[in-house]
Amino acid sequence: MVPDLHGYGWMLLRGLELTLLVGLAALFLAILLGLLGAWGKSSTSPIARSLAATYTTVVRGVPELLLILLVYYGTPTLIQNLSLQWGYPVFIDLDPFWAGTLTLGFIYGAFATEVFRGAFQSIPPGQLEAARAIGMSRSLAFRRIVLPQVWRFALPGLGNVWMVLIKATALISIIQLDELMRSAQIAVAATKLPFTFYFIASLFYLSITLVSILLQQRFEAWANRGTQRA
Secondary structure, three states: OOOOOOOHHHHHHHHHHHHHHHHHHHHHHHHHHHHHHHHHHHHOOHHHHHHHHHHHHHHHHHHHHHHHHHHHHHHHHHHHHHHHHHOEEEEEEEOOOHHHHHHHHHHHHHHHHHHHHHHHHHHHHHHHHHHHHOOOHHHHHHHHHHHHHHHHHHHHHHHHHHHHHHHHHHHHHHHOOOHHHHHHHHHHHHHHHHHHHHHHHHHHHHHHHHHHHHHHHHHHHHHHOOOOOO
16 A cells, blocks of 8 residues: 655655765765774874874764764854854854765764774784885876775775665754655644654665665675685
């Protein structure tokens, strides 16, 4: 039996589209921050190592929901109060999409940092020594030797980061962004059919997960081409 969606089906589809946009944009940011954080943790600079360690420790130790509330509600209020004290009143109205996307990217960048750090450590140091012995520059060795192998080692971990991140997009419904979870809540409030709409939303999230697993398997097969498994 097809559930009666009372005209809210298109709202759920638009919410699904927005969820995917937030997830993909946040993942892109998380990968960039992860590479930067992994470099910091592997750096010979004590300042870079301290900053990277502080970033991963603080972010992984604070609940995602609390960080979202802190960024969206807390930061604008703090800036506005300080501006009033300084005599230069300002009004800040953050866009929920960018606030949620940047916060999730910042959060999961900490987890991606550990993924990339492990991937870098999985590369045998002898390969870089051989590259230097034949006259390769550090940038060329990184591009031709390190980076292709990093993606191969990091893909399983990044897949797990994506799975958790896409479910965490439901948290940004609290800042009034009409993603999938928020759309389901609006439909439930209007129709009084919580099981129907929450169940459909859960099927959407499950569908994203299943498609992501298939894509991850394809990416891993592509990254492992030409290698032999022991």
